[in-house]
Amino acid sequence: MLVxxxxxxxxxxxxxxxxxxxxxxRVIDVLDKMVEMFPDLKDEIFTADKTLLPFVHVFINGRxxxxxxxxxxxxxxxxxxxxxxxxxxx
Numbered sequence: 711m712l713v714x715x716x717x718x719x720x721x722x723x724x725x726x727x728x729x730x731x732x733x734x735x736r737v738i739d740v741l742d743k744m745v746e747m748f749p750d751l752k753d754e755i756f757t758a759d760k761t762l763l764p765f766v767h768v769f770i771n772g773r774x775x776x777x778x779x780x781x782x783x784x785x786x787x788x789x790x791x792x793x794x795x796x797x798x799x800x
Contacts, residue, residue, distance in 0.1 A: 711785070713740060714792045722750050737768055738781040740791060754795055765796035 713728045720726055723744070730747070732739035745752045755766045761781070762768070768775045769792040775783045785791065 711740065711787050711789070711791060713744065714790070716792070716794050717797055719751065719754060719793060719795050722748050722754065724748075735784050735786075736781065737770070737775055737783045737785060737791075740785065741768075741781070741793075744793075755793070763796065767794040768792070769794070 711730050711732070713730050714726060715723045715728060716726075728744065728747070730740050730743050732743040741755065745756070755763060757763055769790075770778065770783060770785055771790050775781065
């Protein structure tokens, strides 16, 4: 599955897209695999109790997972997966 990453996550992951082969079919499985591949990612996206940090967003086919089943959202290999870190601006 191709995961699109944005902002500072591109530096951590080495580009705008990462090919990920998770063990399961949930969003959390993809993110766990990404942390395994890029350990620095963990502190950028997860809290200590392994929930998403505030303002970190995951979109599946353009829909934020907070409007689906959160980290338990089931995904398919053909889904569009996008990971956004907190972004400051003004």
